[in-house]
Amino acid sequence: MTTKKSDDQDRVVIKKYANRRLYNTATSSYVTLDHLSQMVKDNTDFVVYDAKTGEDITRPVLTQIIVEEENKGQNLLPISFLRQLIGFYGDSLQGLVPSYLEQAMRSFAHNQEQMREYMQGTMQGIFPFGQFEEMNKQNMALFEQTMKMFSPFLQEEADKANASAEAAKNGKPAKNDASLDDLKSQLEAMQAQLNSLVNNKASK
Structure with missing residues (x-):
């Protein structure tokens, strides 16, 4: 208790x-x-x-x-994200997910004021897509670095992924870790949702 x-x-x-x-x-x-x-x-x-x-x-x-x-x-929570989140319960990466999500939200919150300024800019017909895209790239890089910091296992998996890509180029079969793919898919889904929101605002 x-x-x-x-x-x-x-x-x-x-x-x-x-x-x-x-x-x-x-x-x-x-x-x-x-x-x-x-x-x-x-x-x-x-x-x-x-x-x-x-x-x-x-x-x-x-x-x-x-x-x-x-x-x-x-x-705020896409169905695909909820399904992925539920799937991690009992998974070997369950202990990593909370820290990963926390860091991702911290990064998003860190840039929220700049994002609000961008959104307000769309109301005036002005939107700095280049700067916004660059900020997204920085966030993506931060997420990847965070994932590597959390666990040596992820670094090993990243190395395996690179090796698999190289093997694929050489015509050799390679296996992908489903859990790591899920994490990447989740990040891509979050990025797609943010980009969709931006595009909708800009089109109005």
């Missing part, structure tokens, strides 16, 4: 009771998932505990917020 930590003084503590009600100890008031969602958007750090057991249930509550947002029609 996970209990409260000493660093909770720097975070808002939310208690969840058996009746599923959420209580904000900082404001001494009951809140909803919508309130917690807004707190996330406002960069307000919080932790959620089961009022009875003291267990940290922040992860399932955040997951529930995502489910609620998706049900409202604000779909």
